Every structure is written in C-alpha cells, then in structure tokens.
Amino acid sequence: MPDLPKKKVGLISCSGEELPEGTVTRRAVRKVLETLRPDETVTLCLPLFLAGGEGERAFARYYPTIAVDGCDKRCAARATEKYSAPPVASIVVTEVAKGCPKEAIGTARRLNARGLALAEETAAKIADEVDRQLKAPRRGRTEAGRKR
Amino acid sequence: MSAERKRVPVAACSGIGKSLGAAAREAAFLLTEDLRPEQARVVALGLLVMGDEEAGREVAGREAVAIDGCRLECAAKGLASAGAAKVRKIAVFDVVRRHRGLKPDGVCDLNEDGLKLARATAEEAAKAIDEIDPEGRHA
Numbered sequence: 001m002p003d004l005p006k007k008k009v010g011l012i013s014c015s016g017e018e019l020p021e022g023t024v025t026r027r028a029v030r031k032v033l034e035t036l037r038p039d040e041t042v043t044l045c046l047p048l049f050l051a052g053g054e055g056e057r058a059f060a061r062y063y064p065t066i067a068v069d070g071c072d073k074r075c076a077a078r079a080t081e082k083y084s085a086p087p088v089a090s091i092v093v094t095e096v097a098k099g100c101p102k103e104a105i106g107t108a109r110r111l112n113a114r115g116l117a118l119a120e121e122t123a124a125k126i127a128d129e130v131d132r133q134l135k136a137p138r139r140g141r142t143e144a145g146r147k148r
Numbered sequence: 149m150s151a152e153r154k155r156v157p158v159a160a161c162s163g164i165g166k167s168l169g170a171a172a173r174e175a176a177f178l179l180t181e182d183l184r185p186e187q188a189r190v191v192a193l194g195l196l197v198m199g200d201e202e203a204g205r206e207v208a209g210r211e212a213v214a215i216d217g218c219r220l221e222c223a224a225k226g227l228a229s230a231g232a233a234k235v236r237k238i239a240v241f242d243v244v245r246r247h248r249g250l251k252p253d254g255v256c257d258l259n260e261d262g263l264k265l266a267r268a269t270a271e272e273a274a275k276a277i278d279e280i281d282p283e284g285r286h287a
Contacts, residue, residue, distance in 0.1 A: 015162035017176065018192040026164055027256045043164050047222030050197040050229060075194035082198075109177040
C-alpha cells in the first residue's frame, strides 16, 4: 500500500464547466478543504484519473472518497469507480437543490447569491459525510479497494 | 455565423487544486463568452473523461483547443481521448512565464493577478481559434 496520509477523506468534484451546478461542486469542495475540514480532507482531480494520475488512483483505491457531482450524469462518481474504486458516498447538487427554493443560481462562470448559498449547503452535507466516514471502520474500505 | 456552423470545442483544466488551473478554467470562460463566443464553446472535461457520447460528438474528428494549468495536460489528453483531429495546446504555466510580474492566487476566487493571467491566456487561445476558424470572425 502506498505511503499516504492517515485518516483523510478524498473529495472529488465534477467541476462541470457547462452547468452552474458544476461550479457549485468545486466551490463546496474547496470550502470543506479550506475551512470546514482542512485536516481531514484532500481533493482529488477528476481529469487526472484519465490523464494517468497514479496518486489519485491509489488514494481512491485505499481511502474513502466522496464524489460531488453537479448533475445526474454523476461523472465524478463514475470516474472514481471506473479508474479506482467506488466512492463511499455520492452527493449530487441537483438533489441538494430539491429542498431549496426554485431560483436560478447564476452561471457556470459566476454563481449568484443563491448559487453561493447552495454551495454552502452542499459543503455542509459533504462535511457531515466526512465525519461519518471518519467514524466508520476503515478496514472494510481498504479491503474493498484491494479487491479491484 | 450560420446556425449550422459548429464552434471550436475548448476544454480546460478543472483547476480544483491550483491557481494556474483555476486561471485555465477562467480563461476558457473568457474565451467562449467574451472574446470568441461565436467561434468557440466549452466542453466539460468531466464528460470527456467519462466518454460522454454527446460531448464526444462535439470533439471527434475536429480541431480543438486545450487550456491546461499544469504539465499533466489533462485537458489536452481528454480531447485526444475523445478523438479530436488536432489539439492546440495553450499552457497557463507557459503564459505566466511571459508575464513574470503576475502572482496568481486563489482557486474559486482568483486574485487580480490570477484574472490578468486568465485574460492573457484567453487572448492566446483566441489566436488559436482564429487560426482554426479564420473566417469565423467575419461570418
């Protein structure tokens, strides 16, 4: 097993450049990484799975990962599973938004106030999931990764 | 530009970890929304990574522009894997060398230098678009 940091959860956002929800995913993930759970999380770069990022693939194989997607195509979750191991949790922004007022959230380039609020809400859900994963027994995840 | 005319596909680094990647992403938006909106359009890199059919159709057999933040060139590789006939590479790490005074910082919110770097990168990408589609600006 590679020599990787202990007790970290990997966060993978779709970053989708075509939809504002994709921008929500990256802002939410950065919020968790920088502010909410800086010592417990790392970000993994989705395109690096394809580009041959062995560090990315190895981390996701042995450590819990949370995929954060903007839409139901769920590129981040599917890429993680395809190139490494299934994420332990999958959060989809359009699902998070279902519980919110139906308002425009801005553009992929610039979120409006509603979009920024949705990013905050998504970040809170990610942080909750991080906490849940860190409390979970680690052995199962490691074995699941090794089976691949 | 006629409705049938296809815009040049542009893929950019997702830039989740570094400022140069974030500048690449911002440059793609500057290019396709401000500088060459009639000639270029963004294709989501995540869709290319996953082999999305619709995104693949936009790219396959066509010249495309990749804007990458680091030497791993994920955007260029994503376009190539989707079957682009030729990929014009714009590297933010090269652009920043030509603008040595700039100190980009931030990811979700680039600082002023990061936005300047994105603008310089987008202008280089616009030249690549004009080479691919020389009649596009007058269409």
